[in-house]
Amino acid sequence: MQIIGEAKLKTLSPVALRNLEMLQKGEATLAEMKGINDEEMRAGMQAGQRLMEAGEYEAAAEVFAGLALYDPYRSDVWQALGELFQRLRQPSQARLFESLARSMMN
Numbered sequence: 001m002q003i004i005g006e007a008k009l010k011t012l013s014p015v016a017l018r019n020l021e022m023l024q025k026g027e028a029t030l031a032e033m034k035g036i037n038d039e040e041m042r043a044g045m046q047a048g049q050r051l052m053e054a055g056e057y058e059a060a061a062e063v064f065a066g067l068a069l070y071d072p073y074r075s076d077v078w079q080a081l082g083e084l085f086q087r088l089r090q091p092s093q094a095r096l097f098e099s100l101a102r103s104m105m106n
Helices: 014-025 030-034 038-053 057-070 073-088 091-105
Strands: none
Touching: 014 030, 014 057, 030 057, 038 057, 038 073, 073 091
């Protein structure tokens, strides 16, 4: 899958090209590249959990989706999304996210 067009690729610096390649191959996460550490990711998780507990499901989903974008290898993010979709009474989506979480724990 190509993220950006060929013309745009030619304008990127060698560092940017390497970063794109690393993301594509799963060698690095966006969080790592942006310097977001585990403590900051945990703070994001806590914020999402508070929103979910307050019934702010759409806002919680946005937080969790953003965290998943920054680090798709965190099982706790996928588990939280599973819990969120259980609360929304969308069991098929909940099972999908919970399955992703379990697969990362093995």
